[in-house]
Amino acid sequence: MNDMEQNETKNPEEAINPEEKDEVTNLQKEQTEEVENASNADNLADSDVEKLQAKYDELNDAHVRLMAEFDNYRKRTLREKADLIKNGGEVALTAILPIIDDFERALQNVRVAEDISAVAEGIELIYTKFKVYLAQQGVKSIEATGRAFDTEKFDAVATIPAPKEDLKGKVIDCVQTGYTLYDKVIRHAKVVVGE
DSSP states (O other), X not given: OOHHHHHHHHOHHHHSOHHHHHHHHHHHHHHHXXXXXXXXXXHHHHHHHHXXXXXXXXXXXXXXXXXXXXXXXXXXXXXXXXXHHHHTTHHHHHHHXXXXXXXXXXXXXXXXXXOHHHHHHHHHHHXXXXXXXXXXXXXXXXXXXXXXXXXXXXXXXXXXXXSSGGGTTBEEEXXXXXXXXXXXXXXXXXXXXXX
């Protein structure tokens, strides 16, 4: 064997020229850095996953609480609405009770009264009291006689020849009074119309 072959077999690193040795060292450094970077990326990814999981859990908890709160709100409003419907007329009916008391007294007096004009006056007072109560509740009677016929307010039960020319198409007589509740017709007036 010659000297060169002996050197190669003794120390293979010595046989590599210095440029190749630098390249191998650089490759090893790059691979080491890539492994470290990948390890750091995994650590960062784990950290990010934990942060995202925590954020998800927080948002999910807030969502569940919000849904529960809305469900409770919906149930409460339905219960309040049902109570309002059930007991809503209580105030109106309580205010009518004194008028019923007046009618009971009037009925007792009608049977034993000798003065019919006093009984009529008492009934007129009760009627007036009831009309005032209805006005306080927003109920008003519809004025019909002499007005132009309006299908939004009146129901024609009959038509008759108009006694005067200017009464054509107008209400001549009101058979049953109509009422409005805050400008909404709750009962149409039944009227006789001139033609």
